[in-house]
Every structure is written in structure tokens, then in C-alpha cells.
Amino acid sequence: MAEILLLPFGSAGDVFPFIWLGRHLMARGHRVTMITACLFEEQARKAGLNFIPLGEKDEFEAMIRDPRIWKLGHGTKVVFEFAAKSVEPYLAAIESCGRVDLMLAPVTAFAARLAHEKHDTPLITVHLQPAVFLSVHETPLLHPAMRLLRRMPVWFKRVLFSLPNPVDLFALPKVRRICQEHGVKPPKSLWREWWDSPDGVLALFPEWFAKPQPDWPANLLQWTFPLEDLATEQALKPELQTFLAPGERPVVFTPGSANVQASRFFAVAAEAVRRIGCRAVFVTREPKQVPPNLPASILTVDYAPFSTLLKHASAFVHHGGIGTMSQGLAAAVPQLIMAMAHDQPDNADRLERLGAGIGLSVRQFTPVRVARELKRLMDEMSFRQSAAKCAAQLAESGDVNRLLRWIEERVNPAQTMS
CATH class of the missing domain: 3.40.50.2000 (Glycogen Phosphorylase B;)
Structure with missing residues (x-):
């Protein structure tokens, strides 16, 4: 030993x-x-x-x-x-x-x-x-x-x-x-x-x-990719399970576990979701970053293991951290990345080259652009096919x-x- x-x-x-x-x-x-x-x-x-x-x-x-x-x-x-x-x-x-x-x-x-x-x-x-x-x-x-x-x-x-x-x-x-x-x-x-x-x-x-x-x-x-997210120790919360059970698959949004300066991210997300008329789950350790008075079609949670949550998602929008992105690849979910700093621009670039998602800069991350790119991710079969190929490779x-x-x-x- x-x-x-x-x-x-x-x-x-x-x-x-x-x-x-x-x-x-x-x-x-x-x-x-x-x-x-x-x-x-x-x-x-x-x-x-x-x-x-x-x-x-x-x-x-x-x-x-x-x-x-x-x-x-x-x-x-x-x-x-x-x-x-x-x-x-x-x-x-x-x-x-x-x-x-x-x-x-x-x-x-x-x-x-x-x-x-x-x-x-x-x-x-x-x-x-x-x-x-x-x-x-x-x-x-x-x-x-x-x-x-x-x-x-x-x-x-x-x-x-x-x-x-x-x-x-x-x-x-x-x-x-x-x-x-x-x-x-x-x-x-x-x-x-x-x-x-x-x-x-x-x-x-x-x-x-x-x-x-x-x-x-x-x-x-x-x-x-290690794909560790503590799912063994933490199941989805009951309110989240209830939200996921009926209706269409939601878009999952997270700015990263360490991001406590994400008010703009969630404001853009809320407006983009309203524009395309879909459901959404917002994941953030600080719920006060989320706009008030959100409709019932948007649920905010402080944590959820992505290996479990993303099985129910139609698309995944996040900051481009390598751990977050790898969970999206494993779940075969098309991804939209708002790359800010560190390794995030490079991760977004590699995701785009794989055909499994789209990368945006902070400046490009606007309600109009996010709504448009989300529609592409959900409607164009090529993104889902590429994401599925990545998931299959990870499974091997x-x-x-x-x-x-x-x-x-x-x-x-x-x-x-x-």
C-alpha cells in the first residue's frame, strides 16, 4: 500500500x-x-x-x-x-x-x-x-x-x-x-x-x-475524460425530477461552479429561452444571479450532477470548462459555449472542430445570437450526430x-x- x-x-x-x-x-x-x-x-x-x-x-x-x-x-x-x-x-x-x-x-x-x-x-x-x-x-x-x-x-x-x-x-x-x-x-x-x-x-x-x-x-x-461529478453521492433533487418528468427536454444553462459573476449570462439565457419558447434549467451555486420572477418553464437549482441531468437535456449552454464540456460530450448533447478566459476558448474551438457544438465570445453572447444558435443546435441533425459520435468514443x-x-x-x- x-x-x-x-x-x-x-x-x-x-x-x-x-x-x-x-x-x-x-x-x-x-x-x-x-x-x-x-x-x-x-x-x-x-x-x-x-x-x-x-x-x-x-x-x-x-x-x-x-x-x-x-x-x-x-x-x-x-x-x-x-x-x-x-x-x-x-x-x-x-x-x-x-x-x-x-x-x-x-x-x-x-x-x-x-x-x-x-x-x-x-x-x-x-x-x-x-x-x-x-x-x-x-x-x-x-x-x-x-x-x-x-x-x-x-x-x-x-x-x-x-x-x-x-x-x-x-x-x-x-x-x-x-x-x-x-x-x-x-x-x-x-x-x-x-x-x-x-x-x-x-x-x-x-x-x-x-x-x-x-x-x-x-x-x-x-x-x-474522468467524468466525475459526484453522481454516486448526490441524486437529482425531487423538485428537479418533478420538473424533468413532463414536457419537452429543457436547455441546461450553467456558467461554471466557480462563477459568481454570471448575472448577465442568466439574463441573456432567460431572454433567449423566451424568444424560442423552450424550457430551461439554470444551474448556479448563487441563485441570486438569476433574474427574478422567472416563468414556470425555467427552474433554478444550486447543483445537479450533469451525468444524470444531461440525459434529459435538448442542449447544453455553459462557459467551456473542460469538465463541464466533457459531461456534455458523454451525454451526446449539442453544446453552446460562452468562452471567457483560461482554457475555455481552446475547448470551444475543439468542440466546434468536432462538429458537436458552437463557441461564442462574451461579446457575441446576446439574446438574439444565443436564440439563433440554440435553434441550430436543436434543429440541425449534424450537431446531434457529431455529439453522439463523441459519446460513443467516450464509451469505448x-x-x-x-x-x-x-x-x-x-x-x-x-x-x-x-
Whole structure:
């Protein structure tokens, strides 16, 4: 039995895949502890994981309530600054665990790499979305201007990517100082030196969604979407089940679990629904973002597992987070994405290339445009056929034991555990 730490960083879409990993690792007999924002303690413990809360709830809330978090460029700065600020409490929590045989963490959990360097603890970097691979061959769409960059020759992109990266501008100075305090040689660049662990890199998205590129890490295992949404622990609420039972399939709208600045999103959604005369379900952790006095054809809920809810949906409208989008693909539901920042524009672009949905910018997300695109998604058979093809591919996922054996090899490379 190995002592394994899971160190997710971010919102539910960032944490739930690690809960999925934790469930499977525990089933193999390992002791698994999760360290992340205290907001996720209940979900982690319900799944059977040991849990160490990180920081105060107010700290995470302050980050997601920062108006810059959902703006192109600005959101990246907020996330990396918060990630750098979290290094010391993360490291203290890691070291409080005593002997650790393996850590799994995203690139933003810089303390994991610091612990790897300081204590020689094996580390697997977990990438949840292809946008983190800044490839010169298939360049992710992190900003609309990068459509032009994609057409540039490889040599030009290599030169451009050699320039200072945002992660180094926003997080490196603080991380370097903390490294020095702990007697660890600081990296000259987080992106070039700490982005991918030398012990192993795990990409949790399928090859048909993002094909491996020549400049991706050689020590990488690419798997598929985890599709964890805690459906095992939480059924649909009775009022939602009652709403879904009769009538036509509703359109499901969500701006993301961490989005507490979505009043405009729901105002546009309500008007678009009125224009096309369909039913809708609004999912938001803060119902006060929803317009008052909505008709009976619209129901608002604070949470619903999408793997269950989307079986009843005619279309799915959301922010483009990778976890949310993968649930839509698994449910074979056509999707409309309002991409704001981070990996969302790239996810929307990949969805469009698959033919399973449509991506809009924040500016394009208006009642007229949303109503028009929803009608297309519901009326044009090609979208549903493409979504069904994606769902079929997801259903053909490989034997998860192969993934778990690969992870276990990082615990003890000299011996593969059965």
C-alpha cells in the first residue's frame, strides 16, 4: 500500500478529476489523501478520501469574486498570483503528512514540485486540458489573436515561445524566494523547468479530442475524460425530477461552479429561452444571479450532477470548462459555449472542430445570437450526430487498470504492482 497525495488546485472542474483518481487508487488498496481548498472537504470525504483543508473559505471566495478572473489575460494573472501565494501553505500541508510515496498535481500546485525537489518525492503532473501544452505544432487557442499565430511557421512560434511566459511573470518571483528559503535551487523558468514532472505526465483527455504532438513530453500517458461529478453521492433533487418528468427536454444553462459573476449570462439565457419558447434549467451555486420572477418553464437549482441531468437535456449552454464540456460530450448533447478566459476558448474551438457544438465570445453572447444558435443546435441533425459520435468514443474508454498500473510504476519504477 502506497501513501499517495492528490493536490488539485482550482474549482470543481479541477478537483473532481482528482476525486475520480482517488476512488480508483483506494480501490487498489492505497491510502489516498487530498489537499486542496476547504470548500471541497465534504465532497472529498463523501468519496472516501482523507482530506487536509487548505486555507480559509474566504481566500478561495476572494479569488473567484475578483472581477478579473473571467477576463482574457487578466484571469491568468489572478490564477497564477493566487497559485504562488498558496505555495507555502500547500508545502506545509504536504510535509505534515510524513512519508509520501507519490504525489499527483496540476502545474499550478507549485508546492508539489517544490516538495519533489526538496524531498525527492515522486510526482506525476496531471494535465486536465490540452490548452496547457503550448505546442508549436498545434498551438492552443488561448486568445482570439492566436488564430493568426496558428498559421505562422514553426520556427517563428519557437522564437515567440522563447520569450517570457505569463506564469514566470506572475508567479516566478515568489516561488523563487520560497525555494531559497527551503534550500531548493530555484527554477529559472516555471514553464520550461517545472511545467512537466520528470517522473511522469498524465493527460486526462482522449486523443480524438487532442492528438499528441511531437513537442509534448516523452514520459506522458494520455487517457480520457474522468467524468466525475459526484453522481454516486448526490441524486437529482425531487423538485428537479418533478420538473424533468413532463414536457419537452429543457436547455441546461450553467456558467461554471466557480462563477459568481454570471448575472448577465442568466439574463441573456432567460431572454433567449423566451424568444424560442423552450424550457430551461439554470444551474448556479448563487441563485441570486438569476433574474427574478422567472416563468414556470425555467427552474433554478444550486447543483445537479450533469451525468444524470444531461440525459434529459435538448442542449447544453455553459462557459467551456473542460469538465463541464466533457459531461456534455458523454451525454451526446449539442453544446453552446460562452468562452471567457483560461482554457475555455481552446475547448470551444475543439468542440466546434468536432462538429458537436458552437463557441461564442462574451461579446457575441446576446439574446438574439444565443436564440439563433440554440435553434441550430436543436434543429440541425449534424450537431446531434457529431455529439453522439463523441459519446460513443467516450464509451469505448480503455481498461482503467492500465492507467492505475502506470501510476503505481511511479511509486516504485523498479517493480510494477499488479
